[in-house]
C-alpha cells in the first residue's frame with residue numbers, strides 16, 4: 001500500500017506532526033484535524049517513556065510542548081499523562097495530553113487508506129522504540145502503510161535489515177552514523193527527506209538516479225510548493241497542508 005508513493009503522477013501530501021499549523025503538534029486533536037482535512041499521510045515522532053511505553057513526542061524533553069520539564073525518557077507514562085500538552089500553543093488548547101502511540105493507532109482505525117510516516121527519534125533506546133513500534137503496528141495490521149524515518153543511519157539499517165521495512169533517511173550531511181559506499185546507508189533507504197534549505201533540482205535528480213523517492217519538508221506556502229514541484233518533487237510533508245492540497249485540486 002505504501003508502494004503507491006512510487007507513482008509520481010499525483011501530489012502526495014503528508015501532515016507534519018498532525019495539523020501543526022493550527023493545533024498543538026503530535027496531539028490527538030492535531031492528527032484528527034489533519035485526517036479530517038483529507039491528507040494522504042500523517043507524520044509523527046516516537047520516543048519511549050521511563051517505563052518503556054511508546055509515546056508520540058518530538059523533542060527529547062517535555063519542556064517546549066508541555067507545562068512540565070525533564071527528559072521524556074526520565075518520566076513514566078503516568079507522569080507524562082499528567083502534563084498539559086496544549087496550553088503552550090494557546091489557552092483554548094489547555095487540557096490536551098501527550099499521546100501514547102497506541103491511542104494514535106486507535107484513531108487510525110477509521111482511516112484505513114491513510115499512510116503513516118513513523119519517525120523513530122534518535123535516543124539511546126531507539127532500537128527498543130523501533131521494535132515496540134513495529135510490534136504495535138503489526139498487531140494493528142498497519143505495517144503495509146508505513147515508511148519508517150530516522151536521522152540515525154544505524155536505525156535505518158536495523159529496520160531495513162531486520163524487518164525488511166521501507167525506510168526514509170536524510171541527506172548524508174544530516175545523518176548520524178552514516179555509512180558511505182554502495183552497501184552503505186543510501187542502499188538501506190527507500191526515500192530521502194529534504195528540507196527546503198537543501199532542496200534543489202540537481203539534488204533531487206541525484207537521489208532519483210540512486211533509486212530513492214524524494215520528499216520535501218516543509219513547503220507551507222505557494223512559493224515553497226511551486227519550488228518543490230519545479231525541483232521535481234511530488235511528495236511533500238507540510239506543517240500547513242492546505243496550499244499543497246489546493247494546488248493539487250487545481251492541477
Ligand code: G3P
Pocket residue numbers: 016043045058117119149193217237
Ligand atoms: O519527515 C521529516 C521530518 O519529520 C523531519 O523533521 O524535525 O520533524 O523530526 P522533524
Ligand code: CA
Pocket residue numbers: 043044045119
Ligand atoms: Ca518528524
